[in-house]
Amino acid sequence: MEKYDGNADSQGAESIDSSVRPYTRLVSAMSRNHPNLSSLARILCQPSEEGAAAVVELRDTVAAAERFCTSAQLQEYITDHHTCSRRLFLVQGLPSNYIETLGAAFNIDPNFFARQILSGMAIHTNKSMRDVPLLSSHPTSRGSFCIRYHELREFADAIGDWELRVLDQPRRVSVSKFNGVFDGVGIVRKTASVWFRAREKGEGWDAIILLDPPVGDQFYVGLEKRQCTLRSVLYRGGYIDFSPLRQDSLAPNYAARTGPRRESALEDLIYYYTQAEPPGVARYDTPETVTGVLKRYVASHWMIQLRYNLDLLVKYENTYHRACFFASVSSTLIQNSLRDVQHLNDRVAGWREQVDRSISQFKASGTLGSFPGQAGNDPGEDDFIHILHDLRELSGRVQAVISSMTGLVSIIETMRMKELSILAMVFIPLGLASQLFSMEEEYAPGKPGFWVYCVVGLCLVLLVFVVAFGLNPGTTLLKTLKLKRRALAKAPTHDRLKERDEEIG
Numbered sequence: 001m002e003k004y005d006g007n008a009d010s011q012g013a014e015s016i017d018s019s020v021r022p023y024t025r026l027v028s029a030m031s032r033n034h035p036n037l038s039s040l041a042r043i044l045c046q047p048s049e050e051g052a053a054a055v056v057e058l059r060d061t062v063a064a065a066e067r068f069c070t071s072a073q074l075q076e077y078i079t080d081h082h083t084c085s086r087r088l089f090l091v092q093g094l095p096s097n098y099i100e101t102l103g104a105a106f107n108i109d110p111n112f113f114a115r116q117i118l119s120g121m122a123i124h125t126n127k128s129m130r131d132v133p134l135l136s137s138h139p140t141s142r143g144s145f146c147i148r149y150h151e152l153r154e155f156a157d158a159i160g161d162w163e164l165r166v167l168d169q170p171r172r173v174s175v176s177k178f179n180g181v182f183d184g185v186g187i188v189r190k191t192a193s194v195w196f197r198a199r200e201k202g203e204g205w206d207a208i209i210l211l212d213p214p215v216g217d218q219f220y221v222g223l224e225k226r227q228c229t230l231r232s233v234l235y236r237g238g239y240i241d242f243s244p245l246r247q248d249s250l251a252p253n254y255a256a257r258t259g260p261r262r263e264s265a266l267e268d269l270i271y272y273y274t275q276a277e278p279p280g281v282a283r284y285d286t287p288e289t290v291t292g293v294l295k296r297y298v299a300s301h302w303m304i305q306l307r308y309n310l311d312l313l314v315k316y317e318n319t320y321h322r323a324c325f326f327a328s329v330s331s332t333l334i335q336n337s338l339r340d341v342q343h344l345n346d347r348v349a350g351w352r353e354q355v356d357r358s359i360s361q362f363k364a365s366g367t368l369g370s371f372p373g374q375a376g377n378d379p380g381e382d383d384f385i386h387i388l389h390d391l392r393e394l395s396g397r398v399q400a401v402i403s404s405m406t407g408l409v410s411i412i413e414t415m416r417m418k419e420l421s422i423l424a425m426v427f428i429p430l431g432l433a434s435q436l437f438s439m440e441e442e443y444a445p446g447k448p449g450f451w452v453y454c455v456v457g458l459c460l461v462l463l464v465f466v467v468a469f470g471l472n473p474g475t476t477l478l479k480t481l482k483l484k485r486r487a488l489a490k491a492p493t494h495d496r497l498k499e500r501d502e503e504i505g
Contacts, residue, residue, distance in 0.1 A: 021047075023103040024096075027110045036132055040114040044096045051093030051213070052266055056273045057084040058290075063278040065270045071097035078105045085204025088273065088290055092266040093169075093213040102208060109139070112195050115146040116210045117170070119191040133357065136364040144195040145291075145361035148354050149301040150174075151188045152235035152308055153215060159184060159230070160221070167218035167227065174347065178315055180336045185235055185308065188215050190301070192265070194294055196287035205287035209294055211265040235308060238262040239300035243276035269297060288366055288373030295367070299383035302355070306390050309344065313394070316341050316401055320408065334412065338405040345398045348391060355388045428464075 024044040031037040053074055054067040068074045078101070091098050099113050111134060134141045153173075159182040164173040166188065174187040196207040221228045241259040260268040272293045284290055319337045362368040362382065369377040 021100050023100045023110075027103075030110060034111075036114045036118065037110050039117050040099075040110055043094075043117065044099060047097055048095045049097055051091065051095035051098055052264075053092070053098050054090045054266060054270060056088040056090065056270060058086040058088060058273070058279050058284045059084060061278075061280045063274040065274050071095070071101050074098060075101050075105075085199070086284055087204075087206050089206070089208045090211065090266050090269055091208065092211045092264065094210060106195075106197065106206060106208070108195060108208070109144075111140050112144050112146075112193060113210070116191055116193040119146050119148055119193075136360065141361065141364040143197055143365065144193065145358070145365050145367065146191060146193040147295075147298055147358040147361070149190050149192065149298045150305050151190050151215065151301060152305060153186045153188055153232040154235045155184050155186055156231040156233070157229075158182070159186065163220075163222050165220040165225075166215055167220060168216065169213060171212065173219070176312060176344070177336075177340050178312065179319070179333065180340075183312070186232065187305065190265075192294060192298055194291050196290060198287050205290075207287055207290045209269065211269070214264045234262060236304065239297075239304050242296045242300055243272070244281065265297075269293065272297065283374055286373040289371075291365075291367045291372055292370070292374075295362075295372075296370075296383060299387060302384075302387045305351075306387070306394065309348070309394060312344065313341075313397060313401065316344075316405075320401060320405055334405055334409055338402065338409065341398060341401050341405065345395070345402060348395045348398055352388065352391045352395065355384055355391060359384050359388065 021044070024041075027037055027044055028041045031041040049070055052067070053071075054065050055074075055077060056063055056065045066077070068077070089102060091102070094113065094116060102108065103110065103113065115134075159175050162175060164175060164186060165171065166173065171189045174189070176183050176185060176187075190212045191210075192212070193210040194207065196205060198205045215232065217229050217231055219228055219230050220226065221230075239262070243259065260271045262268060277293055282289070282292070316337050319333065359368065359382070362372075362384070363379075366372070368379040369382050371377040
């Protein structure tokens with residue numbers, strides 16, 4: 001991802017030669033009336049090659065990938081290569097020179113690139129950055145969509161702050177706490193965007209997928225943005241491979257290509273399009289079909305994220321159950337867990353909104369379903385619909401845990417109030433007796449009549465306890481006495497046992 005400089009001057013576009021960078025000139029002109037394009041205009045004003053790109057040519061029975069090291073190589077390919085009718089361009093990191101090349105070559109709406117930049121950014125109410133979604137009826141919504149997902153990283157170094165951001169890309173890392181301590185797992189926000197368009201006269205199609213770069217080991221920590229090195233690996237080895245089992249799976253050379261390397265989204269998608277689901281296995285007759293692999297790739301990340309949050313919720317539930325059976329668990333521990341569960345509840349609500357928005361974009365672009373663009377596609381069977389259902393179930397469980405913990409905290413606080421009430425029942429009668437006997441000096445401590453105060457005070461304390469615990473029909477003491485009396489009444493005496501023995505004999 002091109003490093004975003006929030007202090008860059010948007011007027012720098014005027015210094016760019018419009019004949020060399022026409023797409024930059026277009027974006028700069030449109031940004032005056034389109035707030036969404038302000039960040040994209042600033043990035044395009046800073047020429048950069050920091051990124052990676054490749055093209056996957058999907059022919060009749062095979063697929064081949066060609067990687068580009070510079071935007072000049074990409075421009076040369078677009079200009080000179082017209083033999084393949086179905087081309088998929090993959091861009092990682094969104095460098096400005098690649099945006100200029102692809103945007104000018106296919107006349108792409110700048111909102112497509114702007115959504116990739118702004119989708120994962122934090123909200124700044126006092127800045128010009130905005131992530132305003134497009135209308136479903138917008139022409140760009142019919143031929144593109146932008147979906148968010150998360151990559152889970154397990155950090156080897158300790159995390160000591162809630163604020164954690166990737167250094168070279170505007171992506172925030174969410175962290176979680178258990179029992180007041182960070183659990184060492186970071187949820188990195190990721191975004192993927194796809195654009196597709198059929199060529200005239202049915203001569204094929206072109207598509208572009210924008211991807212975020214891999215997460216390195218450099219991060220901003222805290223509100224003051226301290227630069228730190230934090231080592232991390234994929235949580236549980238990364239997402240689950242969704243490659244279909246092929247007929248040659250028992251071949252000796254199959255083990256060498258049994259899954260993606262999970263080092264970058266660019267290389268993973270190249271693997272899926274060229275090896276796991278090439279044209280001989282999947283059909284790519286329409287441009288909508290190319291989105292199926294990307295959707296499954298993103299859905300696989302959502303599944304491992306669901307698994308992590310379910311495991312985290314089970315820990316909170318175990319804390320609650322332990323507190324119900326062991327009185328030694330402090331209310332502070334329950335309150336910390338309650339705060340963490342409420343934080344998880346807010347996250348799940350945001351994730352539900354993200355998945356729901358993705359489904360709406362699939363409907364607008366005609367890519368809803370597990371196999372978009374194909375004859376057997378069922379719009380009612382989509383991985384994201386099942387993910388939304390799982391998120392709703394997770395939200396229900398989280399809210400149930402919140403209700404249970406809130407009730408448990410109330411019970412613990414009520415028990416504390418009961419202890420204070422017992423102390424008051426001891427000292428209030430003694431204080432009353434002290435005030436009564438203080439009118440006469442002979443009952444003061446050290447005087448001959450002090451014993452009278454002690455007797456009267458203790459009698460008042462006993463009287464208060466008898467009234468509170470003896471005469472109240474709902475107290476435990478009275479119930480215990482009644483149960484004992486009933487047990488003694490029903491218990492067989494010596495005479496009854498003797499009479500029963502005589503009857504038997």
